[in-house]
Amino acid sequence: MPNPISIELFPAGNGDAILLDFGEALILIDTGYTSTFRDYVKPRLKALHDEGRRLTKFVVTHIDADHISGAIAFIKENGAADNPSVIAIDEVWFNSYRHLNFEDKADGDFEGETPMIDIIGGKESAETEDDIQLVSYEQGTSLGSLLLKHKYNWNTTFDSLAVKADEPLKLKLSNDLYLTLLGPTQSSLNKMANTWYRYLKRIFAGKINQDAFFDDAFEKMMEEMRQAELDAAILDEEMLVSTFGDWVENYTKSWEKEDNSPTNGSSxxxxxxxxxxxxxxxGDAIPSQVEEQLKKLTPEDQLPIQIDALKVSHHGAWKNNSPELIKMIQAKYYLFSSNGRRHRHPNFETIASILNNHPVESHKTLVFNYKQGERLLDVDDDLSKKKYNYDTIWPDVDEWGNGIDGYVKLIIE
Incomplete structure (x- = not known):
């Protein structure tokens, strides 16, 4: 009889930090910010280590600060792979500079040993989402540098090349656990690679090689792009109020365009x-890419694909969850990892689309790892739950703030 499946969502601010326990295997997906790792993920991993457990896979989905900052702190503190201070890790999946191809790269461009820190500068990694400088780039403190320094099995399933799948790729992780990799594709990695290449050409009149300094610069550049997007965003969402009527109807809108971020596309x-x-x-995947892979994985007459849990893309951002994608997936549990502060995630349009495109006769549960004050109040409305046949799960925090806002543990049996 298979073990129950435990899914833990840790307090990661606007980011992700997810631990999956299958009994025979442990998978950690992202680690949020430095404070997420230090205050929540680290104590949990040390307790598992004391029980004789080890991580089967540590997956860093992509390079944004809300996914990678805690990973830098984790590997830095864990130390040598053969003598870890927190927990042993069988393999790390993470795509960095050295895993990318450059379509327009001329032979001989960019080789040398100039420390990238001398060119780009840098500070400590992001403690929380409130940090102005979101990611640290001191020499030797990027995730890629640390994985090399401490000799982790890094993308070894892929012969130390990029974790990618142009076609769905099914892998056996343990006796009863299978993973089908759906992305990123080579084309999405190329998009990120070319953006990175143009950036380096602007700032560095030298030659690129594959030393750790370029991993540092790569991580810094990608975060600068994400910060620019954030600064340009206009957050004008109105607070939902029950007297305005059916909130699902109010937020049922036509979908306009999808996210075009190279970093999110590389998830x-x-x-x-x-x-x-x-x-x-x-992760933070772009919907058209997921749609294409799901169509390859599942015959059209067998759609929507029936699943038990969906970690909704990009914390429920509307641009990452097209109605077409939502129609292709029918889940029992929809997981939203976000405190809603920085980007106002999840967007109500996404939640409304899930409820509108999920058969009303089929029950579903929306799982939120943050209370978000009054922002999501109407989502928990009993009349709405009855009309659209859904329930909600929230962190176990009482009205006085006792408990851990940002933490939810879901058991699937």
Whole structure:
């Protein structure tokens, strides 16, 4: 009889930090910010280490600060792979500079040993989402540098090349656990690579090689791009009020355009199957890319794909969750990892689209790891739950703030 599946969502601010326990395997997906790792993920991993457990996979889906900052702190503190201070890790999945191809790269461009820190500067990694400088780039403190320094098995399933899947790729992780890799594709990695290449050409009149300093610069550049997007965003969402009527109808809108971020498009995304249960983890993926892979994975007459848990892409951002994608997936549990502060995630349009495109006769549960004050109040409305046949799960925090806002543990049996 398979073990129950435990899914833990840790307090990661506007980011992700997810631990999956299958009994015979442990998978950690992202680690949020430095404070997320230090205050929540680290104590949990040390307790598992004391029980004789080890991580089967540590997956850093992509390079944004809300996914990678805690990973830098984790590997830095864990130390040498053969003598870890927190927990042993069988393999790390993470795509960095050295895993990318450059379509327009001329032979001989950019080789040398100039420390990238001398060119780009840098500070400590992001403690929380409130940090102005979101990612640290001191020499030797990028995730890629640390993985090399401490000799981790890094992308070894892929012969130390990029974690990618132009076609769905099914891998066996343990006796009863299978992972089907759905992305990123080579084309999405190329998009990120070319953006990175143009950036380096602007700032560095030298030659690129594959030393750790270029990993540092790569991580810094990608975060600068994300910060620019954030600064340009206009957050004008209105607070939902019950007297305005059916909130689902109010937020049922036509979908306009999808996210075009190179970093989000590079997300490592996958389907897990264990004991007849299916779980889909989308990172911050771009919807058209997921749609294309799901169509390859599942015959059209068998859509929507029936799964037990979906980690909704990009914390429920509307640009990352097209109605077409939502129609292709029918889940029992929809997982939203965000405190809603920085980007106002999840967007109400996404939640409304899930409820509108999910058969009303089929029950579903929306799982939020933050209370978000009054922002999501109407989502928890009993009349709405009855009309659209759904329930909600929230962190176990009482009206006085006792408990951990940002932490939810879901058991799937």
């Amino acid at each position: 490592i995304i996958f389907l897990l199957e264990y004991g007849g249960k299916k779980m889909l983890f989308l």
